[in-house]
Amino acid sequence: MPMNKLILFYYVVLWGGSRLRGSVRRWKQPVVRGTDWFFNVRVQPGFYEGEGKSLLRRYRLRMLATAAVEAPIAVALIATGHIPYLGWLILASAIAVHVNHLFNVEAAERKARGFATPGEDQPVSAMLVPLETRRLRDYTNRTVERLIVFGSIFSVAWLVRFYLDSPSGHNFGMVFGMPIFLLYYQLGFLLMKNAVVQWSAPIPKMQAEEHLKAREERRKLYLHVADASRIMVTAGLVLWPFVVGAPEARRELFFKAHFVVLMAMAVIFGIWHEMGRNSVLKAALRANPVRMPDLLNAQPAGWPVCYQPATPTLLVRAARGYSLNLANRFTLLGAGYLAGFFALIMLLRMSQ
């Protein structure tokens, strides 16, 4: 099967399947607690016969907006033969889906609060804050880390030796292009893991155990996603020497095999994470949603981005949804990471 067909297969079947699964989950999300609820707002009886119906429709239409943008771009890329660019489309689409969902849920909940059951939508007064210091090493599987470190070092060392044996005979971009990106992804997933470890919020005193369990289940899932991605990246790096070391005539075959192995891993991890999502949902359903008080008492940000050094959170409440706090450490790290990513692309292009 030609490489383009493999990419197309990945995009249509695997990415399409994952998008479909995500859309079904988001479609059901407003009523996952039953028709007494709209997301985390307990609504008055008859809500879904009245204003709730149009709120639900608007939420679902907005949810599908990303697909409406993505589909014509995908068709255009496929029709014009730019199939390798589908990878970039997947990346952009994944980011757009999550950002759109965040704003969509926020807007839908904000409007639904006008129809909340009287007295049920008040912020709780008593809350608990954990006093433990969360460190990355407390959420680290040492065996996995050793495998990642040794696998990466072994692979890079082999590639360096292979390249130095005959620098004029090997293309630098061909030998090191993919490994450099994979190592950079590794760094990105490590940053993501660190952000997940740091992520927290106060929990209500009422049903504290259930809320804590729900949060830890969610943290566990996100940490699994980060670690599974890091394992996949390492597998890609460890298998790369087999591709570049293969005889010229069979290199494409090895390259395809490399792609297929990573695809298979993505499918296995995807199924595993879907199963993990079910336990997250079960734990979340056991804890009744509550509104937490806003202790920041800050003026809502007026722009999609803001600079608030004294505010410790990544996202700050804005008049409409959220505003990205540019003073937050993770915003700076994320911006630096993206800048580094584009710099890498430029450098590799220049080296070819």
Add this chain to the structure above:
Amino acid sequence: MFLTINTDDARAIYQQVADGIKELIARGELGEGTALPPVRQLAADLGVNLNTIAIAYRELQKEGLITVRHGSGSVVASRTSNERQQSELLRPLRTALTELVLAGLSARKIQEIVAHELQTVTKGSAK
């Protein structure tokens, strides 16, 4: 181990944080040398301004209950290093006792309350 914060409480958030940590130290749940979460983490967990937690930590440091080590965060200080004057320590007790007397409680009742509170505060403490 949790800090309880209540928005109905008349005390400011920073005071509730400082008092909560003091209680945990008194009960022995936060032992000598135990690391406290960094200011940034606790502020993010609670969703408050960084200065709110910084003020609470500064108050605890001023009272000699925690020590701030640059680079490694704040840790619970040794009780022996707490060199506060006895008169200073007695001042809040005297204020509280005055309140109870003014509320019309008998000396016996006040003694019972103090004994009960002391038992609650030192529950779990090794000292």
